[in-house]
Amino acid sequence: MTRLARWAILATLTLGLFTIGSAAMATQAPEPTLHVSTTTADPGDTIDVTGHCHHPGVQANELFVNLDAVINEDGAPPVVEHNIPVEPDGSVQGSFIIPATATPGEYRLSLTCYSDDQALDSRTFDFTVTGEVTPPATTPPPTTTPPAAAAPATAAPISDTDEHLPNTGSTVLGTLLVGVPLLAAGAALLLLHRRRAHTAP
Structure with a gap:
């Protein structure tokens, strides 16, 4: 085999390998x-x-x-x-x-x-x-507060002045019943005295 034939075979093999490699790269x-x-x-x-x-x-x-x-x-x-x-x-x-x-x-x-x-x-x-894990929110149980007890009702104190108020109506009437006759009697006595004084010699 001549040197030229060897070079031709080598060139053919090289070209074939290059073609196969190019095709593989193209399909990838x-x-x-x-x-x-x-x-x-x-x-x-x-x-x-x-x-x-x-x-x-x-x-x-x-x-x-x-x-x-x-x-x-x-x-x-x-x-x-x-x-x-x-x-x-x-x-x-x-x-x-x-x-x-x-x-x-x-x-x-x-x-x-x-x-x-x-x-x-x-x-x-x-x-x-990233970031912190936020725990799920929990709802606290409801708290029951008992109602406040009502304060016992206390009776209003009775004032001493209510029991001992002066009966001014009856007092004034009694005073008039006594004072008017006395005043009338005094006036009559005065008038009688003046008349005696005028009639005396």
Whole structure:
């Protein structure tokens, strides 16, 4: 085999390997370039999502947001399930809200690009919900206060003046009955004395 034939075979093998590698790279979906404004938030905070969903030969039309607890022994539903529309050029811009009822702790945030019902690409973040756990409000038992006892009724004291009020009506009448005859008798005696004085020699 001539040297030229060897070079031709080597070039053919190299080109074949390069072609196979390029095809494999083309069929492998690249990781979506998705970003979140923060991975630590308090309940009630708004999280912004930006980036692109891209998949060879398939147009994404929706980004699904899922926030679930890392340890979910109770089988509780995800804290957040939210859809963000994807623009025709693959760009994504939207937001979601951490519920006010979210319990502080460690979560897993997944962003998945969808084409209708077909999942294309996904990216996962470690997410932390901060803030103090507020214990449920407890209602104290009602306190029953017995009604205050009514004070015993006391009779009004009888004043001594009520029992010994002078009977002024009867006293004045008695005085007149005695005084008027005496006055009349005195006047008669005076008149009689004057008459005797005039008649005496």
